[in-house]
Every structure is written in C-alpha cells, then in structure tokens.
Amino acid sequence: MQSLQRIVLRQQPLRHLSRYPSNILRKPSQLPTNHLRLIHSTRPGRQNGTATEPQSTSSNPQMSFPCLDALETRTSNLLNKTTIPKQTSGSGPEPSYTSGGYQTFVSPNPLHLDWGGTLPTYFVAYETWGTLNPSKTNAILLQTGLSASSHAHSTPANPSPGWWEKFIGPGPSYALDTDKYFIICTNVIGGCYGSTGPSSPDPASGQPYATKFPIVTLEDMVRAQFTLLDHLGIEKLAASVGSSMGGMQSLASGVLFPERVGKVVSISGCGRSHPYSIAMRFVQRQVLMSDPNWSRGHYYDSIPPHVGMKLAREIATVTYRSGPEWENRFSRRRADASQPPALCPDFLIETYLDHAGEKWCLEYDANSLLYISKAMDLFDLSKGVQDAARDRRDGYETRRNEDVVGGDLEGAQCTLTLPEQAYQEQEDVVGEEKSADVSSSARQPPKDLVAGLAALKNHKVLVIGVESDILFPAWQQREVVDALRQGGNTNVEHVELGEDISMFGHDTFLLDTENVGGPVGRFLQ
Numbered sequence: 114m115q116s117l118q119r120i121v122l123r124q125q126p127l128r129h130l131s132r133y134p135s136n137i138l139r140k141p142s143q144l145p146t147n148h149l150r151l152i153h154s155t156r157p158g159r160q161n162g163t164a165t166e167p168q169s170t171s172s173n174p175q176m177s178f179p180c181l182d183a184l185e186t187r188t189s190n191l192l193n194k195t196t197i198p199k200q201t202s203g204s205g206p207e208p209s210y211t212s213g214g215y216q217t218f219v220s221p222n223p224l225h226l227d228w229g230g231t232l233p234t235y236f237v238a239y240e241t242w243g244t245l246n247p248s249k250t251n252a253i254l255l256q257t258g259l260s261a262s263s264h265a266h267s268t269p270a271n272p273s274p275g276w277w278e279k280f281i282g283p284g285p286s287y288a289l290d291t292d293k294y295f296i297i298c299t300n301v302i303g304g305c306y307g308s309t310g311p312s313s314p315d316p317a318s319g320q321p322y323a324t325k326f327p328i329v330t331l332e333d334m335v336r337a338q339f340t341l342l343d344h345l346g347i348e349k350l351a352a353s354v355g356s357s358m359g360g361m362q363s364l365a366s367g368v369l370f371p372e373r374v375g376k377v378v379s380i381s382g383c384g385r386s387h388p389y390s391i392a393m394r395f396v397q398r399q400v401l402m403s404d405p406n407w408s409r410g411h412y413y414d415s416i417p418p419h420v421g422m423k424l425a426r427e428i429a430t431v432t433y434r435s436g437p438e439w440e441n442r443f444s445r446r447r448a449d450a451s452q453p454p455a456l457c458p459d460f461l462i463e464t465y466l467d468h469a470g471e472k473w474c475l476e477y478d479a480n481s482l483l484y485i486s487k488a489m490d491l492f493d494l495s496k497g498v499q500d501a502a503r504d505r506r507d508g509y510e511t512r513r514n515e516d517v518v519g520g521d522l523e524g525a526q527c528t529l530t531l532p533e534q535a536y537q538e539q540e541d542v543v544g545e546e547k548s549a550d551v552s553s554s555a556r557q558p559p560k561d562l563v564a565g566l567a568a569l570k571n572h573k574v575l576v577i578g579v580e581s582d583i584l585f586p587a588w589q590q591r592e593v594v595d596a597l598r599q600g601g602n603t604n605v606e607h608v609e610l611g612e613d614i615s616m617f618g619h620d621t622f623l624l625d626t627e628n629v630g631g632p633v634g635r636f637l638q
C-alpha cells in the first residue's frame with residue numbers, strides 16, 4: 114500500500130502539491146489521510162457501469178451510490194417520459210393518500226385572498242359520506258392535514274381506503290358516525306387533488322399558475338370551504354373536525370364563522386404556528402427550491418423537482434413521527450448487517466425515510482407543498498393578527514371597488530428583499546429571549562391569543578394533543594385550551610395522550626382509532 118501511494122503521488126502534477134510545505138512533500142506517505150484522498154480521488158467516479166473509477170489509482174475502492182444512481186435513473190426516465198412505477202406499498206402505519214372520484218364545486222365568484230391575491234374562479238374538490246338530513250343540520254366539515262386529499266374514506270367512486278378510513282363509518286363506535294352525520298371533506302385551496310392550486314390553469318393564460326399563484330392562508334382555505342357549504346345549502350355545521358393543519362382550520366372555521374359552526378374538534382393542531390415548526394417547514398422548502406428542476410416553480414412542462422420533493426418529505430417525516438417509536442421499530446438495526454456501511458440508506462431508519470420520500474416525490478405537486486406549508490407558517494389566530502388581516506382585506510376591497518386596474522396584483526406582489534444586514538448573532542441570548550414573548554415560555558397563552566379565540570367562547574370544543582408530537586407539541590394544544598378557558602369558555606374538553614399511550618408523534622391522529630377516534634366519537638354523540 115505504501116509503495117502504491119508513492120507511485121500515485123509521483124504521478125500527480127506538481128501544481129496539486131504546491132500548497133504543501135516542502136518537508137511534507139519530501140515524505141508523501143506521511144500526508145494526512147484526507148490530503149491523500151484529495152490527491153488520489155481527483156474525480157468522484159461512479160460505479161454504475163458507465164464511469165467506474167479505475168481501482169488501481171486508489172488506496173481503497175470507490176464507494177458506490179445506488180441511491181444517487183436511482184435518482185439519476187428517475188430523472189432520465191422522466192426526461193424520456195418512461196412510465197415510472199408507483200411506490201405505493203406501505204412503509205409503516207401511515208395510510209397512503211389517494212385521490213379520485215371526488216365531486217367538484219366550481220365557484221363562479223372570485224376568491225379574494227388574505228394577502229391580496231385573487232382566484233378569479235376556483236374549484237373545491239370534495240367527497241361526502243352519510244346523508245344530509247332535510248333540515249341540513251347534521252353536516253360535519255372534516256379538514257385535512259397537509260398531504261391529504263378529500264378522500265378520507267372509500268366511496269363507490271373510489272374504493273381505495275381513505276386517510277381516515279377506520280375513523281368514519283356507521284354507528285357510534287366510529288369517530289364520525291355516518292348514521293348520524295353527513296361528513297364533508299375537501300381538498301384545500303392551494304392543493305393538488307382537484308381544488309384550485311398552483312398546478313391549476315390560470316384563467317388569464319390557460320397555463321398553470323405555478324408561482325404566479327398567490328399566497329394563501331388557512332383562513333382563505335376555510336372561506337373557500339364555506340362557499341361550498343353555501344352551495345350545498347348548509348347554513349350551520351354540526352361540527353368542524355380536523356387534525357394537524359385540519360386542526361388549525363377547524364379552529365379558524367369557528368373563529369371566522371362562529372355562527373355557522375356548532376362543535377369544534379381540533380386534534381394535534383394549534384392556535385398559532387411556533388418557530389420550531391416554521392423552521393422545519395422552511396428547511397423543507399429551501400431543500401425543494403434548491404432542486405434545479407424546481408425552476409422557480411415553472412416545471413410543469415418539464416421534469417418535476419422529484420429530488421427536492423423526496424428530501425423535503427424525508428425531513429417532514431422526521432417531524433411527523435417520534436424517536437421513541439423508531440427506537441422500538443428500528444432500533445439501530447441496519448438493512449443488511451452483513452454488508453459494510455454505506456453512505457446511501459443503510460440503517461433501517463434511513464431506508465424507511467428513503468421510502469417515505471420515494472412514495473411522495475411524484476405523487477404531490479411541489480408548488481402545492483410550498484404554498485400550503487407557507488400557509489401553515491402564517492397561521493396565527495391572535496387578535497392583532499386577525500385585525501391586521503381584516504384591515505388589509507378592507508384595503509384591497511376598497512382598491513377593487515375603486516377599480517384600480519391591477520390593484521389586486523400590485524398588493525399581492527411580493528417585494529420582500531433580504532435584509533441588507535444578515536442576522537446578527539446576539540451575545541446576550543438570554544436577553545434576546547426575554548425581549549421576545551415570555552408568556553409562551555411560561556406556558557401561558559398570550560393575551561392576544563386569548564382575545565383571538567374569544568369568538569369560540571360559547572362553543573363546545575374538544576382539543577386533543579399527543580405528548581410524543583414534536584411538530585405540534587402538546588404545549589400548543591394546552592395553549593389553545595388555556596386560551597379558550599381564560600376567554601371564558603367553560604365547555605372545553607382536553608385530551609392529552611401520553612407516551613404510554615402513543616409514541617406515533619404527530620401522525621397519531623392518522624393511526625389511533627381508539628385514543629383519538631374514541632374521544633372524538635364520544636364528544637360528537
């Protein structure tokens with residue numbers, strides 16, 4: 114091995130070595146290992162048959178990267194429009210998200226959005242289960258998490274199991290009893306399962322909106338859902354029910370339309386997004402937007418950013434589950450312990466994340482992910498935020514009424530630029546913390562949130578949280594409960610599932626029919 118190193122070093126052009134002091138050059142075998150690698154491996158090389166690094170020039174064999182080969186193969190298949198097999202097999206308890214067989218409400222009126230954008234017309238894809246009673250008083254609006262379509266349960270039109278298949282059915286043993294209730298589930302505005310979103314054609318051009326789609330908020334999504342209710346002749350819901358982003362929408366439904374909502378169920382949701390969850394979604398978006406195939410959102414005629422989507426989903430999956438679950442499920446086991454370690458997926462947990470990314474990367478529209486994820490970040494039911502949104506909306510409406518040509522667009526255009534000075538490290542981090550909202554660290558709801566949720570003062574509200582949830586931690590549901598109670602609501606039920614009950618983290622709401630579905634069913638009976 115020593116002699117091989119010397120031979121190889123002598124073969125390098127001198128300019129590669131000139132950065133090293135001459136005493137090191139005289140003793141090449143004593144170069145630090147990483148320096149040797151720098152010299153030896155001038156090209157990374159591939160081992161998938163096309164560009165294999167000759168092993169004779171290396172002290173050690175070139176690592177292989179089947180995970181990268183697979184991505185490259187998929188890119189080339191997409192380029193050649195070769196059919197790509199769908200990855201639908203289960204990788205664990207999370208249900209698959211499917212779409213199809215939905216009904217569509219087409220609004221003839223525009224939807225004016227919170228941040229000034231406009232959808233001149235819009236579609237809301239929806240599915241229903243159960244029967245609407247003659248007085249139309251038994252409807253439940255079921256609101257979804259980020260990834261889900263309107264397909265919460267199988268239907269004759271789409272017999273595939275829905276994302277809440279086991280929670281919906283006839284009789285009081287189900288969370289949503291279809292003997293009693295008429296359940297409606299929609300795909301959100303901004304989504305990619307039939308409702309208007311970035312992949313939908315912009316009526317102005319006939320081309321997909323792409324990133325000319327305006328910023329949407331969860332409140333905008335809720336407004337669109339309520340226009341569907343208008344269309345169905347439903348004046349008042351028996352209940353709004355939702356989990357995760359749906360749990361946020363469920364609260365927003367009651368806050369925006371207190372007279373039109375009976376009971377409110379919010380599972381693993383929150384009253385305002387907190388910085389950690391914003392951070393985790395920001396990182397996913399950054400990874401996705403860094404995929405060159407994202408092309409600033411204009412990829413619909415080209416290759417979708419499947420690599421960025423895959424990585425974003427892997428990060429998201431880390432936030433959806435929990436360490437304790439994975440400790441039990443995978444521990445430190447490797448996929449094939451007889452093989453030497455690899456830089457591609459190797460530990461079972463890595464193969465699981467890889468599979469989660471694979472399943473999703475071509476299933477969901479990348480721009481929908483960006484817009485919906487951002488809408489979640491923007492969510493804050495604090496009174497000040499609601500008032501500011503209302504003022505902005507009034508301003509936009511005034512401009513529309515004044516018939517300012519392009520008034521909407523001007524308001525909706527993002528002129529945000531990076532600050533001239535990058536974020537400055539603070540020496541006094543503790544001081545910085547103090548100057549922020551101390552009430553959250555003291556786990557007291559901010560007064561502004563108490564005021565913002567006051568619209569729900571007289572509603573029966575069920576809030577469910579899960580201790581192992583790192584994305585919407587249990588303190589966020591406690592915050593909602595405390596804010597409602599401090600606002601005078603005496604009809605708030607709170608259920609918190611400890612780690613002894615569920616270790617499935619945020620995704621518990623998709624899985625635990627007994628401990629999530631049970632309380633929901635009893636609350637609605």
Ligand SMILES: N[C@@H](CCO)C(=O)O
Nearest residue numbers: 258259260261357433
């Ligand atoms: N796994 C869920 C969690 C977020 O709601 C989803 O992807 O929608």
